[in-house]
Amino acid sequence: MTASDLVALSPLILLSATALVVMLSIAIRRHHGASATLALLGLAASFASLRWAASVTPRQVTGLLLIDGYTLFYWGVLLALAAAVVLLAYSYLEHQTGHQEEFYCLMLLATAGGLVLVASSHMASLFLGFEILSVSLYALIAYLHLQRLPLEAGVKYLVLAATSSAFLLFGMALLYSETGSMQLATLARFYMGAPNAALGAAGWAGTVLMLTGIGFKLAVVPFHLWTPDVYQGAPLPTTALVATISKGSVFALLLRWFHPAGSLAGTPVWWAFVIMAAASMLAGNLLALRQNNVKRLLAYSSIAHMGYLMVAFVAAGPLAVQAATYYLLAYVITILGAFGIMSVLCSGEEECCELEDYRGLFWQRPVLAAMFSAMLLSLAGIPLTAGFLGKFYVMAAGASSALWLLLFVLVASSTIGLYYYLRVLVVLFSSLPEDHVKVMLPRGRVPAGAGFSLAVLVILLFVFGLYPAPLWDLIRGISAGIG
Amino acid sequence: MFLLGLAGLLTRRNLIFTLMCVEVMLNASGLAFVAAGSRWGQVDGQVMFLFIVAMAAAEVSVGLAMVLQFHREHPTLDSDAGDEMRG
Amino acid sequence: MLNLLWLAPALPLTSAVLLAIFGSRWPRKLVSLAGVGSIGLAAVASMLVAWSFLTAPPPGNAFVLPLWTWMAAGSFRPEFGLYLDPVSLLMLLVVTFVGFLIHLYSTEYMRGDEGYARFFAYMNLFVASMLLLVLGSNLLVLYMGWEGVGLCSYLLIGFWYRDAANVRAANKAFLVTRIGDTAFAIGLFLLFTQLGTLDIQQLMQRAQSQWPAGSTLAIAAAALLLGGAVGKSAQLPLQTWLPDAMAGPTPTSALIHAATMVTAGVYLIARTHVLFTLAPEVQLVVAVIGAATLLMAACSALVQRDIKRVLAYSTISQIGYMFLALGLGAWSAAMFHFMTHAFFKALLFLAAGAVIQSLHHEQDMFRMGGLRRELPVAFWSFVIGGSALAGLPLLTAGFFSKDLILWQSWAGLNGSIWFWLCGMLGALLTSLYTYRLVFLVFYGTAKSHVSERPGLAIKLPLAVLCVLSIFAGYLDTPPHFGGVPRLSNFLNSTLPALEEVHVGPVITEVTTALTASLVFLAGFSLAYLLYYRRRVEQPAESALARFWAAGWGFDTLYSWIFVRPFVWLAEVNRRDIVDSLYTALASLTQASNGLLQRTETGHVRWYASGLAIGSAVFLGLVWWMR
Amino acid sequence: MILLWLIAILILAGVLAAVAGRFNAAAPRVISLAALVLDLALCLGLWGRGLSSASRWSEELSWTWVPQLGIHFHLALDGLGLVLILLTMFLGIMAVLASWNGIQRSPGFFHFNVMWVLAGVTGVFLAVDLFLFYFFWELMLVPMYFLIAIWGYQRRIYAAVKFFLFTQISSLLMLIAMIVLVILHQRTAGFYSFDLQDLLATPLAPDMEMLLALGFLAAFAVKLPAFPFHTWLPDAHAEAPTAGSVILAGLLLKTGAFGMLRFVLPLFPHAVQRLAPLMMTLAVLGILYGAILAFAQNDLKRMVAYTSVSHMGFVLLGIFALNPIALQGVVVQMVSHGISTGALFVLAGALNERLHSRELRDMGGLWETMPMLSGVGLFFVMASAGMPGLGDFVGEFMVLLGTYQATPVLSALAALGMITGACYALRLAQKTFLGPNVHHSDFPDARWNERAIAVPMMVCLLWIGLYPQPLLNMIRPAIDNMPRQAVTARR
Known part of the structure; x- marks a missing residue:
């Protein structure tokens, strides 16, 4: 472990440190604002250190973590997402009873888990990242435990x-027993069918079991039922976290290690991916289609979006990696925006997630409704938005x-998808009955932090949708090594 | 052992049993790692086992806390009682 | 002077546009001035043109006035031009002059109507379209006029739009003629595709040089044009609209449905006679259609109660004569009969209008009677017009024109005794129904009170038309009677003269004329006996009479064959069957949504088994594919 | 640059209208009208300058957009595009005038949507980069969706969603075809490009060409709409507000035909030849089927909507007749159908404003109290029925004439559409203007804005009907630029 290794790891270290600091600060004195600020500062510091880390990459840190452009890119994305979640969570938690501060600590830990996952090049680090993420999420999901x-x-x-x-562990164990190495790179070599490296039955079975674990996190059919x-x-805010950081980091991992050069193409596992994507x-x-709870609706839509992402994943060639990365980015921006807007609107004790709660929103809160519409249109893949370009790629x-076949399924299913996005849009813009007094959506001001993050998200949505060239270059750069 | 845990998970409705079955599955994986490690004469398998045990502990602690809370809300440990959200 | 030709259609058109826009705000006098004046000026212009044409015939006896290229797309560049030759000159004169008289008549006839300006706008537009039809140098321009007169006919039949029956009649007229028009249009496509032009003269030349006689293309082209002609001229099998068209104001019936528009089919065939010559089969069909129509319509005319319907069927029948003539190659005879018919039929309609107006819009002949003394002008008009129609020998115009047709129906190249007999039978019926009408309306006891008497604006046109109905016949008197066929000679530069082949000791023009005179007398005597002496007071009620009165059941037939299936189809498919395909797709997705939703039970054990089953399936897949 | 301005003015005016609408209810319509008039003036200026005879495009603008995939912001104008953007601006003005008083709810947002639809349509007519084309193609959907879903009639939501779904699924197929085409081009030429000009030279295997052509045709046939993909149209047209119907019928349908002319024919000349019999048969079916259904309708707007199906059948027929006469007829038909049907929708809107019903049974005898409106209505009904001297006739006649040269039988069958066309036109006139005034309706005659709409539209139809030459001259070079393999000129 050299100094350069530490530099390369600095974002991760800073992030973990922040989590500790937040925890300590809570121990000293509970203050919501302070915890949130600390978390933000930590994320900012971690983000800033990315540049620093970039000076020493690419670098294999011990056998466990691989820090290269790809890793750093995803780290940046995850950190930025976490910052946005912090801003949104702050305004959301303000209205909740009970302790608020631990949320940030757990959230930072979950993010750290995501970072580890992205960087991992070894089964052990993969497992560790996976679990750090999971365990923090248990707590975060049940955060409002009352x-x-x-x-x-x-x-x-x-x-x-x-x-x-x-499942994941058992699969890894099987693979380990077959290949004798826990290095993911070795595994990838096996998939590529390098000389003297063919997988036996146990190896493929292990792969399938690993996929079960990963598929669960990504919530692809048939591992989607929980979503x-x-x-x-x-x-x-936790939902946003699950939808973005958890899925993003797992997919980044998947993309890096399971995609190499379309090596899987034609293998049974590849077919498994194809089936997953289509299903x-x-x-x-x-x-x-007929879901009336907006959160559940977005959950189902996220299943579909993971399917779209899988289409890029099973495709071969450099374009596939770039497309998947772009799509993922567009998706997390969009879905975070959507959940963000919901969390701003649902600032009461009770969340308002029923479709009816949004009836006529446009006539009451035109700006928020317009933002929400933009997010929905991006999810539906309509031009002007990042979602369209994502789908295009x-x-x-x-x-x-x-x-x-997959493309036709994509066309058919995204048309079905459009239907329910339109359903929501219709509700947003439909007229209010005369006697319908809105209790759920008070005409309060949007908190500055949340407003800021939403504005940034919307701007990104349109910038990536209209002028993708710089981002595309960046993605091309970082994904050069893969695929 | 893995399948045993899985079978238990799928059949038992009591949440405590559910958690136990998950533990069984995790331990099965740990064992598999140890066995694999011994096949290749490496210590990596055993290291993984340690990780697994630590993680299982963390998991069970969170899990039990939640089950407790769950029991407070629903006067049962039947996992099927938690089906307020569906469809 | 010939360059003034464009004024003829332009003046009425301008007036029509002005009346349509400002008419409702103009005083009635100004409307009359514009409406009648424009036609009057057009008539004057036509006469100037005619004078110049007759005194100094242009080279080739034809004059072309190109206006502009309508549209040019590749080789398709129809000219918007006017073409004047003896045939179109004759039509031009008749249309403008008769048109002027009828317009003048209308100023009185329509004076109380709230749609006064609208009426004149439509009428002017009609005259403009009709002149375009007549003068168009290009079949496309002709077609435009053709459709234009159809539109005006529709507008004028439905002029009194508050009565739904009138609107239905208008729709019927438009639709039935549209069927013919469509055939006409397809004919245009064929002609252009095969011959590369739509200019009438070039077309005829190219057809002559490129198509051998009896070639399929010529037959097809001629048949399609015949379709158009049959529709517009109310011949079998598209004759059903004309009797109903009498729902329009009487001047309309006189102008459009008697004198001018309905003869457009005759004009079209005469204009494109080269094609018909190249397709002898089709030409024969024309003759057969004419013969059949003239008999059928004459029978129907015999049993009508409505004075205007009698005249309508009589019009169909007379056009049948013209078609017969065309079908036998007696082109100029057809045109001659067209001219005389325009005069005497306009006269009859206008006189009928005078009667109808005097009797508070009573049209049932069996409720009239004894009007001889009350309405002397109408009476004499009817006597003169009717005699011309029935063919009072030597005195009236109708005799000469009909006689020419009858004679040539036998003497001509395609002529035969059968056509001749048909014509004679038709003449008998004509004479019978004409005098039936005269006796029923003007003799016997008065049954209705005469409320008003016609004024000068009505009397004057009647008088002029009376004169024309008598003297127009002398334009073309048979040489055998020592006359000079001036009109036929004049038209011969465009329409070749008929070769008279079947001439024998018995078959002479004199015998034909004598027979015709006898037939006329027979018809007159029969009418005299039945309707004057015996004074039949009720219309015939036999099954045959009812069949004839209903126009030989064509309406019912078409209703069952075309109208009802079409409406049924439309009604059945109102909701668009194709849409149910998409609705089914939508239901399918909804159903699968319901099915899939059942998987989200909310039970954690089921979710875990999802993991297990999924892995098992993929394990199986791997096992199976390996 | 002027091409960009044409679009930018509309987009900016839309934003401005939305903002202004929050302060003043009357401002948005004035802003929209001003922007459209300005655009129309620009277009007229372009027209006045004449088409460039030297180059393919008389006006062009190309900026790199996504260089990695060879996507350019490439706008170009030729005669075909010019004709259609003239129509766009003209009908845009009519649409704004038609909804001058009718919009109470959120006029700012309404005009925002109108402007953006028009911007999308303009973009479609100008784009020569496939990606950019698709971009604008989709851009016009969303505002149109809002126009129907917010300001429409009772079943507006159903109609709007149906419209959107039909269009979306078909456009995604087109998008896939575009992408595949680009990838195939990249494999042979070595670089990515979405530029039409580059893609023209792509060598394609016959079957692949067929598949790609079908992909493109899917989108255009739905938009046109061709039988049997037409069922979204009656709903969308009938439920849309007047301005929406005018834009839908007048412009959006034309984008389908335009797409075929601009992309399908040049890109897939051989496939087009193979597809022609099928497409022409569909076209004829559409002509007759649409006409029969139009005859059957009891709702005035639905009736007019089905007449569009019938008329667009003529357009499809003409396109696949694949000869210059028919193709020029197609463009004339597009323009005149846009005007005549647009006018009929304005009329239906005007009647609905007065009667609060679109049902034919609530009408009848309107001539008695509204002679001007009825007379104008009859004029457009007759135009729609193909009366010579009016624009639709010229288009229909040229289409049928051209078709006859390709396949006489289909042309003759299509000509039956003239009869069925007369059926629905007469029924429309009979049930609305004519007949007895049984409901004793007594409403004010044409208002100033209705007159301001009717007069220019009538003048235009007469002009096209009597002297379409300027129009034909504009279209001619674009038609001549069609590849020889696709378009065969006889003689």
């Missing part, structure tokens, strides 16, 4: 995530690998 729904969601997530960890319940039950797109969108990736 309410029934979060608790129920927490228990469900706990049981299922632990089970999926068991709506957890999304619905968890407090909104996720269809089932996710179909499930959301995914289609390009799919088309360049001639994945016709």
Whole structure:
């Protein structure tokens, strides 16, 4: 462990330190604002140190972590997302009874877990990152433990995530026994069918079991069943966290180690991915079709979006990695924005997630409603928004690998998807009945922090949707090594 | 052992049993790691086992706390009682 | 002077536009001035043109006035131009002059109507369209006029729009003629595609040089044009609209549905006679249609109660004569009969209008009677017009024109005794129904009170038309009677003269004329016996009479064959069957949503089994594919 | 640069209208009208300057947008585009005038949407980069969706969603086809490009060409709409507010035809030849089917909507007749259908404003009290029925004439559309203006804005009907630029 290694790890270290500091500060004196500020400062410091870390990359830190441009890019994304979540959580938690401060500590830990996951190059670090993330999420989901729904969601997530960890571990064990190495790079070599490195039955079985664990985190069909319940039950900032940081980091990992050069193409595991992609797109969108709870609706839509992402994933070639990365970025921005707006609107004790609560929002809060519409349109993949370009790149990736079936499923299912986004839009813009007095959506001011983060998200949404060239260059740069 | 845990998970409704079954599955994986490590003559498997045990402990502590709270809300430990959210 | 030609259609058109825009705000006098004056000026312009044409015939006896290129797309560049030759000159004169008289008549006839300006706008527009039809140098321009007169006919039949029956009649007229028009349009496509132009003269030249006689293309082209002609001229099988068209104001019936528009089909065939010559089969069909129509319509005319419907069927029948003539190649005879018919039929309609107006819009002949003394002008008009229609020998115009057709129906190249017999039978019926009408309306006891008597604006046109109905016949008297066929000679530069082949000792023009005179007498005597002496007071009620009165059941037939299936189809499919396909798709997705929603039970054990089952499936997949 | 301004003015005016609408209810319509008039003036200026004879495009603008994929912000104008943007601005003005008084709810947002739809449509007519085209293609959907869903009639939500879904699924198919085309081009040429000009040279295997052509056609056939993809149209047209219907019928449908002319014919000349019989058959079916359904409707707006199906059948027929006469007829038909049907929708809107009903049974005898409106209505009904001397006739006639040269039988069948067309036109006139005034309706005749709409539209139709040459001259070079393989000129 050299000094350069430490420099490379500095964002992770700073982040973990912040989590500790926040915890200590709570021990000294409880203050919501202070904890949030500390968390933000820590995230900012960690983000700033990315530049510093960039000066010594790429670098393999011990056998466990690989810090390169790809890692740093995702770290940056995760840190920025975490910062946005902090801002949104602050305004949300202000209205909640009970302790608020620990949320930041747990959240930072979850983010740290995500960072580890992205950087991991070894089964052990993979597992550690996975678990740091999971365990923090258990607590975060059930954070409002005095309410029934979060608790129920927490228990469900706990049981299922632990089970999926068991699957993951068992799979890793099988692979280890087959290959004799826990280095993910070695594994990738096996997949690539390097000489003298063919996988036996146990190896493939292990791969499938690992996929179960990873698929659970990504919530792809058939490992998706938990998603709506957890999304619905968890407090909104946690939901945002699950939807963005958890999925983002796991997908980054998947993309790096399982994608190499489309090596999986044609193998049974590749087919498994194809089936997952198609089933996720269809089932996710179909499930959301008549959903009246917006959180559940977004949960189902997230299943579908993971399906779209999988299309890019199963495609071969550099375009695929870039498309997947772009899509992921667009998606997390959008979904974070959507949950952010919901959390700003639902500033009461009770969350307002029923579709009816949003009726006529446009005529009351035009700016927020317009932002929400933009997010929905981005999810639906309509031009001007990042979501459109994301879908465009995914289609390009799919088309360049001639994945016709998946593309047609994509077309059909995103049309189904459009239907329920439009349903929400219709409600947003529909007229209010005369006697309908809105209690749920007070005409309060949007808190500055949350407002700021929302504004940034919306701007990013349009910037990435309209002028993707610089971002595309960046993605091309960092993904040069992969795929 | 893994399958045993899985079977228990799927059949038992009591949350405590559910948690125990998960533990069984985790331990099964740990054992598998140790066995694999011994196959290749490496210590890595045993290291992983340690990680697993530590993580299982963390998990169970959070899990039990939640189950407790759950029991307070629902006067049962039946996991199927928690089905307020569905559809 | 010939360059003034464009004024003829332009003046009425301008007036129509002005009346349509400002008419409702103008005083009635100004409206009359614009409406009648524009036609009057057009008539004057036509006469100047005619004078110049006759005194100094242009080279080739034809004059072209190009205006502009309508549209140019590649080789398709129809000229918007006017073409004047003896045939169109004759039509021009008749249309403007008769049109002027009818407009003048209308100033009195329509004076109490709230849609006075609207009426004149439509009428002027009609005259403009009709002149375009007549003068168009290009089939496309002709077609534009063709549709334009159809539109005006529709507007004028439905002029009294408050009565739904009138609107229905208007719709019927428009639709039935539209069927013919469509055939016409397809004919245009064919002609252009094959011959590369729509200019009438070039077209005829190219057809002559490129198509052998009896070639399929010529037959097809001629048949399609015939379709258009049949529709517009109310011949079998598209004759059903004309009797209903009598719902329009009487001047309209006189101008459009008697004198001018309905003869457009005759004009079209005469204009494109080269094609018909190249397609002898089709030409024969024209003759057969004419013969059949003239008999059928004459029978129907015999049993009508409505004075205007009698005249309408009579019009159909007379146009049948013209078609018969065309079908036999007696082009100029057809045009001659067109001219005389325009005069005497306009006269009859206008006189009928005078009667109708005097009797508070009573049209049932069986409620009239004894009007001879009350309405002497109308009476004499009817006597003169009717005699011309029935063909009172030697005195009236109708005799000469009909006689020419009858004679040529036998003597011509395609002629035969059957056509001749049909014509004679038709003449008998014509004479019978004409005098039936005269006796029913003007003799016997008065049954209605005459409320007003026609004024000068009505009397004057009647008088002029009476004169024309008598003397127009002398334009073309048979040489055998020592006359000179001036009109036929004049038209011969455009329409070739008929070769008279079937001439024998018995078959002479003199015998034909004598037979025709006898037939006329027979018809007159029969009418005299039945409707004057015996004074039949009730219309015939036999099944045959009812069948004839209903126009030989064509309406019912078409209703069952075309109208009802179409309406049924429309009604059945109002909700658009194709849409149910998409609705089914939508329901399918909804159903699968319901199905999938059941998987979200909320039970954690089921969710865990999802993990297990998923892994098992993928393990199986790997196992199976390995 | 002027091309960018054409779009930018509309976009900015939309934003301005939305902002101004918060302070003053009358401001948005004035702003929109001013912007459209300005744009129309610019277009007229472009027209006055004449088409460039030297180059393919008389006006062009190209900026790099996403260099990694060879995407350019590439706008270009030729005669075809010019004709259609003239129509866009013209109908835009009419749409704004038609909704001058009718919009109570949030006029700012309403005009924002109108302006953005028009901006999208303008963009579609100008884009020659496939990606940019798709971008604008989708851009016009969302505001249109809002126009229907917010300001529409009773079943507006259903209609709006249906419209959006139909369009979306078909456009995604087109997007895939575009991407595949670009990738195939990249494989042969070595670089990515979405530029139409680059892609024209892509060598394609026959089957692949067919598939790609079908992908493009999917989007355009739905938008046109061709039978049997037309069922979104009656709902959308009938439920949209007047301005929305005018823009839908007048412009959005034209983008489908435009897409075929601009992209499908040049890009896939061989596939087009193979597809022609099928598409022409569909077109004829559409003509007759639309007309019969129009005849059956009891709702005035639905009736007019189905007439569009019928008329667009002529357009489709003409496109796939694949000869210059038919193609020029297609453009004339597009323009005149836009005007005549747009006018009929304005009329339906005007009647609805007075009667608060679109049902034919609530009408009848309107001539008695509204002679001017009825007379004008009859004029447009007759235009729609293809009366010579009015614009639709010229288009229809040229289309049928061109089609006859390709396939006489289909042309003859399509000509039956003239009869069925007369059926619905007469029924429309009969049930609304004519007949007895049984409901004793007594409403004010045409208002100033209705007159201001009717007069220019009538003048335009007459002008196209009697002297369409300026129009044809504008279109001609674009038609001549069609590849020889696709368009065969006989003789």
